[in-house]
Amino acid sequence: MDKLFISDLKENEKADSFFLVKNKLLLKGKTGKDYISLKLSDKTGDIKANIWDNTQKFANIFETGDFIKIKAKTSIFQNELQLNISDVEKIDVNDGDLCLFFKSSRFDIDDMYSELCTILRENINDQKYIGELINLFLNDEQYTDKLKSLPAAKSIHHAYIGGLLEHTLSIVKAGLLMSMHYKDSVNKDIMLASCFLHDAGKIQELRFNKNITEYSDEGRLLGHIVLGINCISKRIESIKGFPENLKIILLHSIASHHGELEFGSPKRPKTVEALILHFIDNMDAKVNQFEGLTEETAKTSYWSNYSKHLDRYILDSKSYLV
Numbered sequence: 001m002d003k004l005f006i007s008d009l010k011e012n013e014k015a016d017s018f019f020l021v022k023n024k025l026l027l028k029g030k031t032g033k034d035y036i037s038l039k040l041s042d043k044t045g046d047i048k049a050n051i052w053d054n055t056q057k058f059a060n061i062f063e064t065g066d067f068i069k070i071k072a073k074t075s076i077f078q079n080e081l082q083l084n085i086s087d088v089e090k091i092d093v094n095d096g097d098l099c100l101f102f103k104s105s106r107f108d109i110d111d112m113y114s115e116l117c118t119i120l121r122e123n124i125n126d127q128k129y130i131g132e133l134i135n136l137f138l139n140d141e142q143y144t145d146k147l148k149s150l151p152a153a154k155s156i157h158h159a160y161i162g163g164l165l166e167h168t169l170s171i172v173k174a175g176l177l178m179s180m181h182y183k184d185s186v187n188k189d190i191m192l193a194s195c196f197l198h199d200a201g202k203i204q205e206l207r208f209n210k211n212i213t214e215y216s217d218e219g220r221l222l223g224h225i226v227l228g229i230n231c232i233s234k235r236i237e238s239i240k241g242f243p244e245n246l247k248i249i250l251l252h253s254i255a256s257h258h259g260e261l262e263f264g265s266p267k268r269p270k271t272v273e274a275l276i277l278h279f280i281d282n283m284d285a286k287v288n289q290f291e292g293l294t295e296e297t298a299k300t301s302y303w304s305n306y307s308k309h310l311d312r313y314i315l316d317s318k319s320y321l322v
Helices: 055-059 093-098 107-125 127-137 142-149 163-181 190-198 217-221 221-238 244-255 274-297
Strands: 017-028 034-042 045-051 065-075 078-089 206-209 212-215
Touching: 017 093, 034 055, 107 127, 107 142, 107 190, 127 142, 127 190, 127 221, 127 244, 142 163, 163 190, 163 274, 190 244, 190 274, 212 217, 217 221, 221 244, 244 274
Parallel strands: 045 078
Antiparallel strands: 017 034, 017 065, 034 045, 065 078, 206 212
């Protein structure tokens, strides 16, 4: 598919290409004339677009979440680049072309999954219980397919295809390092299992609905911590003789990994493994946000745009020191 990306668009030029419809509204202009207001996207970002003419013809052709092919011209309105569309048609997109429309992990999905499996299978001592629990997840094709494809969040961190796997692998690797560094205090099996399973509930919390990441009903109503505890508990129940104290310690790490009650954890960390999990989870999420912010402005400035979520500007120290 020959794709013109949003990041390459310039003022006053033709833009005949393919985009994902992120939002669609039928509105009335100041004169009372109908027009269609759109937000279009691809892996490089979003852009506003409008259909000023033939709105009745185009209004029912496509909806939010569809892929469309457009003929348009760019213009600047209120200091913002936008598209003025003259023609549009709905199209189908092959799975192999989805990477053109959605930001993806910069790392190879299969390589990350292979590394995750290797770390877990080579470093778990308790194969009878912890190892069996981990294998129940790794051998669940439906679970692993979603682990490989889902983002880790809708918008905050690792919010792209493969983001959940990238984040999970990063946490597991950090957890392995911490279990070696604090080897006299940390149970490595609990540490690694907690890191691997801390976001297990996101498999149910997040979904792709018409090509847009959103929260499922159970995600909105229960959240991934509760969902994670439930799905881990069910698998533990299938393992004959799984020690009750081992189950409680493991589930505590999942329940407390957001660290504080105001951040959604029903309990604060009360074991060293839970404490470490909380900090490395928070660290990995924040580093990913820092990377994303500096990447946005790398070509124009050492400083990122202001982040409302982080309440600060971010300096790209690597570029600054060159």
